Amino acid sequence: MTKTSRSGCPINLTLEMIGDNWSLIVVRDIMFGGRRHYRDLLNKSEEGIASNILADRLNKLVDAGLLTKTNDPAHKQKSIYSLTEPAIQLVPMLAIMGAWGTRHTPASRELSVRAKLLDEGGPSTWSIFMDELRHIHLGATQPERSIIQELTTAYEAAMAK
Amino acid sequence: MTKTSRSGCPINLTLEMIGDNWSLIVVRDIMFGGRRHYRDLLNKSEEGIASNILADRLNKLVDAGLLTKTNDPAHKQKSIYSLTEPAIQLVPMLAIMGAWGTRHTPASRELSVRAKLLDEGGPSTWSIFMDELRHIHLGATQPERSIIQELTTAYEAAMAK
Numbered sequence: 001m002t003k004t005s006r007s008g009c010p011i012n013l014t015l016e017m018i019g020d021n022w023s024l025i026v027v028r029d030i031m032f033g034g035r036r037h038y039r040d041l042l043n044k045s046e047e048g049i050a051s052n053i054l055a056d057r058l059n060k061l062v063d064a065g066l067l068t069k070t071n072d073p074a075h076k077q078k079s080i081y082s083l084t085e086p087a088i089q090l091v092p093m094l095a096i097m098g099a100w101g102t103r104h105t106p107a108s109r110e111l112s113v114r115a116k117l118l119d120e121g122g123p124s125t126w127s128i129f130m131d132e133l134r135h136i137h138l139g140a141t142q143p144e145r146s147i148i149q150e151l152t153t154a155y156e157a158a159m160a161k
Numbered sequence: 162m163t164k165t166s167r168s169g170c171p172i173n174l175t176l177e178m179i180g181d182n183w184s185l186i187v188v189r190d191i192m193f194g195g196r197r198h199y200r201d202l203l204n205k206s207e208e209g210i211a212s213n214i215l216a217d218r219l220n221k222l223v224d225a226g227l228l229t230k231t232n233d234p235a236h237k238q239k240s241i242y243s244l245t246e247p248a249i250q251l252v253p254m255l256a257i258m259g260a261w262g263t264r265h266t267p268a269s270r271e272l273s274v275r276a277k278l279l280d281e282g283g284p285s286t287w288s289i290f291m292d293e294l295r296h297i298h299l300g301a302t303q304p305e306r307s308i309i310q311e312l313t314t315a316y317e318a319a320m321a322k
Contacts, residue, residue, distance in 0.1 A: 006208035008269025010262025010276045011189050011255060017266060021180050028172050047167035065265075086265040093261060094172060096254045101171025104226075104247040105178060108169025115171045 036080045082137040113158040114151040197241045243298040274319040275312040
């Protein structure tokens with residue numbers, strides 16, 4: 001527990017780390033949207049995140065050990081953000097949050113398709129998805145099944161309707 | 162989706178409802194601590210919530226349909242707060258949040274005991290806990306096993322050490 005923590009409760013400390021209106025939105029966009037550059041995260045934001053808020057949250061997430069920021073070998077002068085292992089372990093929380101949201105908020109049909117797939121797939125699907133994220137962000141071996149591909153295909157089909 | 166929503170994404174809408182630093186702390190204290198009166202929630206707060214923030218979040222949670230506020234039949238002039246069915250369905254999210262916090266934040270031993278029990282128990286334990294909350298807050302039939310009793314016993318044993 002750091003000096004400024006409100007309490008040592010694990011729920012409280014988790015909320016102190018990511019319990020604001022925007023941090024998990026940024027994690028979501030990197031995790032599900034594959035957006036790893038500042039410009040992409042800014043310009044493609046479904047919620048229209050402001051540039052100063054995005055910059056602040058990216059720094060905060062790096063400081064909290066949920067993201068790493070490195071030079072992108074493919075683009076000079078560009079930084080690329082990667083999820084860390086603790087951030088990848090947020091998959092079940094985001095899956096459950098998405099499932100709760102499809103039931104108890106007026107979520108739109110197109111933007112609920114991926115949450116429903118993750119909910120139906122359950123922990124075994126989340127586990128493969130986490131392995132896939134470990135491949136993309138941490139250089140681990142690529143799993144045979146691509147959950148990202150399945151989610152993207154379902155999302156694009158819903159958008160085309 | 163209401164007019165002021167940032168997007169129709171179920172994760173975003175969930176965060177718009179409860180994604181602030183305090184709302185889930187209040188839900189946690191009602192859910193796990195059995196605190197249902199304003200004074201209890203204020204005076205027993207582990208995080209030292211300020212009275213104006215508590216009052217604001219209680220109103221916000223009632224407006225969002227996560228709490229109901231009624232007159233306490235046992236205490237004249239006192240209001241009692243109850244969890245609604247959507248709030249009870251936050252149990253898995255809070256269980257997973259607590260488990261994540263015990264792994265990735267400097268959570269204290271005593272305050273992690275309940276999170277660890279819920280994590281080890283998994284979805285079948287959460288389901289009984291939700292039935293118990295439906296009994297307490299919604300008047301449903303009482304389940305045979307009391308998860309609250311088990312969590313309280315474990316917590317008190319850890320505090321006594």
